[in-house]
Amino acid sequence: MSDNSDNHQAAGLEPISHPLYDTSATFRMARRQLDQCAAAIDLHPDVLRRMAIPKRAMVVSVPVRRDDGKIETFAGFRVQHSLTSGPSKGGLRYHPMVDLGEVAALAMWMSWKCAIMNLPFSGAKGGIAVDPSALSLGEKERLTRRFTEEVLAIIGPRMDVMAPDMGTDEQTMAWIMDTYSMKVGYACPEIVTGKPVEIGGIIGRREATGRGVVMTAMAAFAELGIRPETATAVVQGFGNVGSVTCLELVKRGVKVIAVGDKTGATRNPKGLDIQALMAHAATGASLGKFKGGEELDAAELLTQQCTLAVPAAMERVIDEKNASKLKCRVLAEGANGPTTPGADSIIQNSDIYVIPDVLCNAGGVTVSYFEWVQDLQQYFWSEKQVNEKLEELMLGAFHRVNGLAKERKLAKRTAALVLGVQKVAKEMERRGLFP
Ligand code: NAD
Numbered sequence: 001m002s003d004n005s006d007n008h009q010a011a012g013l014e015p016i017s018h019p020l021y022d023t024s025a026t027f028r029m030a031r032r033q034l035d036q037c038a039a040a041i042d043l044h045p046d047v048l049r050r051m052a053i054p055k056r057a058m059v060v061s062v063p064v065r066r067d068d069g070k071i072e073t074f075a076g077f078r079v080q081h082s083l084t085s086g087p088s089k090g091g092l093r094y095h096p097m098v099d100l101g102e103v104a105a106l107a108m109w110m111s112w113k114c115a116i117m118n119l120p121f122s123g124a125k126g127g128i129a130v131d132p133s134a135l136s137l138g139e140k141e142r143l144t145r146r147f148t149e150e151v152l153a154i155i156g157p158r159m160d161v162m163a164p165d166m167g168t169d170e171q172t173m174a175w176i177m178d179t180y181s182m183k184v185g186y187a188c189p190e191i192v193t194g195k196p197v198e199i200g201g202i203i204g205r206r207e208a209t210g211r212g213v214v215m216t217a218m219a220a221f222a223e224l225g226i227r228p229e230t231a232t233a234v235v236q237g238f239g240n241v242g243s244v245t246c247l248e249l250v251k252r253g254v255k256v257i258a259v260g261d262k263t264g265a266t267r268n269p270k271g272l273d274i275q276a277l278m279a280h281a282a283t284g285a286s287l288g289k290f291k292g293g294e295e296l297d298a299a300e301l302l303t304q305q306c307t308l309a310v311p312a313a314m315e316r317v318i319d320e321k322n323a324s325k326l327k328c329r330v331l332a333e334g335a336n337g338p339t340t341p342g343a344d345s346i347i348q349n350s351d352i353y354v355i356p357d358v359l360c361n362a363g364g365v366t367v368s369y370f371e372w373v374q375d376l377q378q379y380f381w382s383e384k385q386v387n388e389k390l391e392e393l394m395l396g397a398f399h400r401v402n403g404l405a406k407e408r409k410l411a412k413r414t415a416a417l418v419l420g421v422q423k424v425a426k427e428m429e430r431r432g433l434f435p
Contacts, residue, residue, distance in 0.1 A: 016053065021104045021260070023101060025316065027104050029337060034108070040408075040418055047428055056083075058150075060078075060348060061073050062074045062147045062148065064141055074127070076129075079124060079125055082111050085114065086114075086157070089124060089160070090106065091162065091163045092126040093128075094164045094168050103126060106336055108123060109357065109358055112417055115420035116423075118393075121161075132167040132168070140172070145178075148180060161194050162193075169199065174199060175329070177200075200374075202380075203383040204367060204386040205371055208368075210242070211248055211387070212364065215363070215395065216355045217355065219395055221308075224329065231254045233257065234256075234257070234301060235312055237312035238261040241361065242261070246272075249308075262313070263287050267293050272293055277292065303322055303325040309332070311333060311334060311335045318347075320346065323339075324350075329353060331352050333361065356401045356412070356417075370389065370390075404418060404419060
């Protein structure tokens with residue numbers, strides 16, 4: 001809290017703070033990044049003030065009848081960081097630790113990400129504080145449908161469009177689409193992205209984030225003169241983003257030598273068999289018990305010697321304690337907010353090449369954009385078209401960020417944020433007070 005207030009006060013301005021959000025370490029982290037970026041571009045204080053606090057947040061109670069007949073109520077959140085650049089866009093997360101501040105931070109990052117990618121969206125995020133693995137399919141459906149009803153007033157295809165995130169998937173999006181469609185009285189696929197292909201989803205959305213991570217990692221390798229066949233990788237998180245990242249790396253000849261998730265971690269210096277690891281994970285067994293590797297202390301995962309480290313699970317996993325122990329050449333941030341600002345300062349003084357989250361994991365929202373356009377037009381693309389366009393947009397953004405970092409001698413994260421924040425700032429200034 002004090003870091004952000006101190007920066008602002010040093011500039012002779014009233015500190016920007018908000019009691020609802022400031023208690024969250026993740027929100028304070030997003031704010032600190034914004035302040036650092038604002039200082040680098042001399043952002044007008046009035047614009048900074050608008051950007052520092054979300055435009056709108058909704059907190060709802062979501063009652064669910066459990067299979068045993070008891071009723072349990074969960075806390076749900078939807079935060080729209082801004083509506084300046086178009087409808088707000090962002091995932092829905094089911095995780096026991098979800099809170100308003102975390103969701104607000106993720107919503108802010110979505111604003112910068114959409115702007116870096118030049119997508120006509122503002123940032124949003126949602127979440128329910130629940131452990132989805134403790135719910136039956138029916139309970140999850142009732143929870144999702146009730147949450148949709150509760151936030152109905154602030155969502156819509158031209159207002160706020162959800163997508164999957166941690167703990168949610170295509171099925172979750174199908175329930176939201178159906179609940180919303182029943183309300184408006186017609187099938188409305190454009191209310192969510194990341195839904196099944198049968199009901200208006202796009203081919204390749206599920207894989208898009210992991211694919212994008214690997215596209216940017218390969219671009220970094222090319223710049224550093226690293227041949228993928230000689231490279232090794234370590235991946236934290238083996239859900240949607242982590243597993244697809246592993247598969248895409250293997251396709252390009254990279255050896256994935258260690259993988260971890262919330263159940264544990266496994267290591268094989270000769271390269272893990274990812275398909276076999278996926279089959280093992282699907283049984284619910286701990287990754288540490290995988291027969292094709294040796295068990296690894298999960299705390300040691302990201303600090304293994306490797307060419308490429310990919311955090312693809314939680315935020316703030318690289319902090320001041322472990323940043324100096326990283327032994328990778330490239331850090332590709334598949335997760336949102338995996339590196340704290342304190343860790344960033346340590347990494348900036350090393351030779352680690354960082355691909356910041358707002359760029360690295362933007363493949364998901366980019367293909368979500370294609371899906372939204374496709375649904376609005378009722379005109380469907382082939383997988384080849386999706387992947388080619390994804391690569392064009394990812395590499396375009398990668399080179400824009402790189403170019404700016406070189407030109408202005410900025411860290412990659414600051415360069416990425418500068419691109420995003422400046423675009424939104426220009427739009428805010430043009431539109432005036434109302435967006
Ligand atoms: P997911 O639910 O499919 O998978 C999450 C993975 O993280 C699981 O393997 C889980 O076991 C692991 N995990 C959870 N807690 C952990 C811990 N404490 N230590 C180690 N591993 C842990 O979620 P996902 O969609 O793959 O999202 C992962 C990250 O990527 C999140 O930060 C999310 O915000 C970000 N992201 C996702 C998308 C997307 O399209 N799904 C897009 C952009 C960013």
